[in-house]
Amino acid sequence: MASIKAKSFRLALLQLGSLTSSKTNNIAVAKKAVVEAINSTPKPHLIVLPEIWNSPYAVNAFREYSEKIPQVGTKWGQLNEGEEGETVKAMREMARDNQVWLIGGSIPQKDEKADEIFNTCTVYDPEGTLVAIHQKVHLFDIDIPGRQTFKESDTLTGGKSLTTFDTPFGKIGLGICYDIRFPEMATIAARQGCVAMIYPAAFNTTTGPMHWTLLQRARAVDNQIYVAMCSPARHPEASYQAYGHSLVVNPLGDVLVEASHEPTTIYADIDVEMLNTTRKNLPITIQRRFDVYPDVAEKFL
Numbered sequence: 558m559a560s561i562k563a564k565s566f567r568l569a570l571l572q573l574g575s576l577t578s579s580k581t582n583n584i585a586v587a588k589k590a591v592v593e594a595i596n597s598t599p600k601p602h603l604i605v606l607p608e609i610w611n612s613p614y615a616v617n618a619f620r621e622y623s624e625k626i627p628q629v630g631t632k633w634g635q636l637n638e639g640e641e642g643e644t645v646k647a648m649r650e651m652a653r654d655n656q657v658w659l660i661g662g663s664i665p666q667k668d669e670k671a672d673e674i675f676n677t678c679t680v681y682d683p684e685g686t687l688v689a690i691h692q693k694v695h696l697f698d699i700d701i702p703g704r705q706t707f708k709e710s711d712t713l714t715g716g717k718s719l720t721t722f723d724t725p726f727g728k729i730g731l732g733i734c735y736d737i738r739f740p741e742m743a744t745i746a747a748r749q750g751c752v753a754m755i756y757p758a759a760f761n762t763t764t765g766p767m768h769w770t771l772l773q774r775a776r777a778v779d780n781q782i783y784v785a786m787c788s789p790a791r792h793p794e795a796s797y798q799a800y801g802h803s804l805v806v807n808p809l810g811d812v813l814v815e816a817s818h819e820p821t822t823i824y825a826d827i828d829v830e831m832l833n834t835t836r837k838n839l840p841i842t843i844q845r846r847f848d849v850y851p852d853v854a855e856k857f858l
């Protein structure tokens with residue numbers, strides 16, 4: 558597990574602004590930001606959108622904005638009209654038209670059979686094939702009186718599995734926002750050989766200043782991987798004030814790049830040699846004492 562065979566790559570986090578209650582507007586905003594990122598130099602290999610970017614981040618909106626998501630492996634043009642939601646179709650186009658890997662943030666997903674709604678991240682390869690689906694495992698149910706109360710479980714169901722996906726530049730692990738507070742997910746992904754954990758996210762103006770940077774640095778240092786979180790920009794009229802501050806941290810825990818709360822795109826180079834050097838110099842990945850405590854990744858390896 559010490560060193561990882563992968564290629565270095567460039568990551569772009571799209572901290573989308575001007576998101577409204579119009580899904581059509583939000584799709585147009587995302588499409589434009591993807592095109593702008595792809596025209597930057599050097600070109601990013603992997604583009605990330607934020608959590609719940611096509612809908613308001615509000616428990617009473619998730620059902621109305623929810624969409625059908627097809628199975629992993631469905632290719633561009635394989636489905637008939639109506640077999641997948643309009644946001645999913647748009648994300649396929651963003652990936653295919655720009656020949657780029659896309660982590661499509663998250664959108665509310667409708668599971669008609671079970672009558673359930675999930676907070677779901679989809680990933681597309683440069684051909685527009687849906688290659689991974691992650692349903693937010695840990696629902697954001699918190700109550701900090703007078704400051705921040707939110708109960709995703711009022712309308713959402715939690716996912717039941719962990720998600721990684723392979724790219725030509727290495728294996729990537731996925732989580733969504735609150736998932737980062739549960740360290741096992743990142744540890745399992747790292748033990749499976751991921752170079753990075755990427756979380757579409759939307760912390761708020763209470764929990765953001767407390768824990769946003771700390772959690773990412775902790776997950777990075779504990780697991781000697783890259784960690785990134787992509788947030789929407791703050792929106793003064795929204796019922797939920799996103800923290801912004803999209804961020805990328807390296808395996809030493811250094812913040813490589815951080816946005817403010819304004820709409821912007823940030824870029825970072827994921828340097829696999831740096832990851833391997835960190836693991837060689839501080840060899841914690843081969844010093845674990847599984848004779849003293851269990852390996853949380855074991856049943857997933």
Ligand SMILES: NC(=O)CC(=O)C(=O)O
Nearest residue numbers: 697734735759760761764
């Ligand atoms: N919005 C979330 O899912 C999580 C969050 O804001 C926090 O953990 O704080």
